[in-house]
Amino acid sequence: MTQPSLLASLDRRLFLRQLSAGAIGLICVSARRDSVLAADESRLLVHSKAPMNAEPLLPDLVRSWVTPVESFFIRSHGNTPEIKADSFRLSIEGLVESPLSLSLSELGRFEQHGVTATLTCAGNRRSEHSRVKPVKGVQWREGAIGNAKWRGARLSDLLKKAGVRESAKHVWFEGLDAVEDGGKTFAFGGSIPLEKALLDRDTMPGALLATTMNDQPLTADHGFPVRMVVPGYVGARSVKWLSKIVVSDRPSPNHFVADVYKLIDEGTLLEVAENGPIYRMPLNSAICTPTAGAALKPGRIEVAGYALPPGVPGVSIRKVEVSADSGRSWTEAKLNSAAADFCWQLWSAEVAVNSATKELIVRAIDSRGEIQPETVRWNAKGYLFNAWHHVAVN
Numbered sequence: 001m002t003q004p005s006l007l008a009s010l011d012r013r014l015f016l017r018q019l020s021a022g023a024i025g026l027i028c029v030s031a032r033r034d035s036v037l038a039a040d041e042s043r044l045l046v047h048s049k050a051p052m053n054a055e056p057l058l059p060d061l062v063r064s065w066v067t068p069v070e071s072f073f074i075r076s077h078g079n080t081p082e083i084k085a086d087s088f089r090l091s092i093e094g095l096v097e098s099p100l101s102l103s104l105s106e107l108g109r110f111e112q113h114g115v116t117a118t119l120t121c122a123g124n125r126r127s128e129h130s131r132v133k134p135v136k137g138v139q140w141r142e143g144a145i146g147n148a149k150w151r152g153a154r155l156s157d158l159l160k161k162a163g164v165r166e167s168a169k170h171v172w173f174e175g176l177d178a179v180e181d182g183g184k185t186f187a188f189g190g191s192i193p194l195e196k197a198l199l200d201r202d203t204m205p206g207a208l209l210a211t212t213m214n215d216q217p218l219t220a221d222h223g224f225p226v227r228m229v230v231p232g233y234v235g236a237r238s239v240k241w242l243s244k245i246v247v248s249d250r251p252s253p254n255h256f257v258a259d260v261y262k263l264i265d266e267g268t269l270l271e272v273a274e275n276g277p278i279y280r281m282p283l284n285s286a287i288c289t290p291t292a293g294a295a296l297k298p299g300r301i302e303v304a305g306y307a308l309p310p311g312v313p314g315v316s317i318r319k320v321e322v323s324a325d326s327g328r329s330w331t332e333a334k335l336n337s338a339a340a341d342f343c344w345q346l347w348s349a350e351v352a353v354n355s356a357t358k359e360l361i362v363r364a365i366d367s368r369g370e371i372q373p374e375t376v377r378w379n380a381k382g383y384l385f386n387a388w389h390h391v392a393v394n
């Protein structure tokens with residue numbers, strides 16, 4: 001099915017669903033959310049239901065290179081909005097020659113591109129920061145990460161059509177959700193440098209307006225009907241329920257760019273003002289099986305997990321190493337998928353354990369020779385935790 005006809009059928013299916021839900025459009029959303037929730041009960045660790053924040057159990061996460069939607073983490077700052085596909089419009093404005101307002105079918109007429117890219121939350125592994133000193137926010141374990149196939153129009157093609165003015169430097173995104181924070185209600189927003197938006201390489205777009213995830217229309221929780229996917233950047237820049245794109249000469253003033261997704265020590269206003277937004281995802285790796293507390297029999301055991309290259313174009317995972325003796329010796333893991341930009345690799349290793357084994361450790365090394373750090377500096381918002389991953393075993 002070509003993408004325009006997929007969008008047309010998506011429009012039709014949603015329209016029929018809305019008809020059957022009658023005038024109470026909300027029924028439509030809660031029915032879809034319930035179906036996600038039904039899967040959550042058994043497959044996801046649900047941190048909160050309204051807004052929905054959930055992550056898969058680690059052994060599920062590494063069953064396949066492409067993460068099934070049911071096992072994909074959900075990170076939402078506000079409740080999942082109800083969006084009617086037939087009246088949906090996306091605007092492109094700001095420093096452009098011709099502002100655009102596009103329906104879903106008009107968006108479907110742009111050349112459609114597919115990409116497989118890993119999405120990870122800047123707060124993945126926050127609970128490990130909290131072990132050093134408590135950090136507020138969702139206490140993510142190692143599962144706020146997933147690898148999916150996305151398809152849609154390239155942001156660069158929309159920008160070319162609108163004609164970007166010379167003074168432009170950043171592209172802002174705004175969602176249709178209503179986030180409540182500090183007594184105010186506002187939409188979630190993100191922004192990326194214009195250069196990244198235009199950095200299309202072979203099969204890797206700088207940024208994509210995805211309408212499908214793993215060949216299916218986006219689910220409500222993952223941003224139906226359109227979301228940004230910014231390969232290589234932390235998930236916060238991949239704005240869901242996208243409704244507005246603004247081309248500007250500066251980063252977005254949205255709370256989630258100006259104040260929230262920043263690396264700061266203690267969280268003072270001065271630090272927030274002095275530090276720029278986080279963009280790239282860091283080199284990372286984690287053990288997904290065995291899980292913490294597992295009782296192991298002495299002998300050879302299989303250890304498996306993921307390794308994430310940093311969000312630097314052309315940099316991949318060179319090596320993953322596992323230690324069963326607190327880092328005195330390391331076993332090289334087998335990488336079970338080909339290296340691809342901005343995509344995780346799943347790995348497995350056979351290591352010998354004995355009665356003295358107290359923990360398993362993993363670390364990744366990238367193609368530049370950079371080693372995942374042994375420890376990381378605590379930060380007030382608990383972002384970018386990428387120290388060697390330790391799993392205590394019995």
Ligand code: MTE
Nearest residue numbers: 073074075076077121175188235238239240
């Ligand atoms: N977009 C909107 N509109 N609202 C949000 O709360 N959360 C962001 C991003 N896009 C968010 C959003 C964050 S922090 C992450 S990590 C990713 O969406 C998570 O995407 P997912 O829920 O599809 O996994």
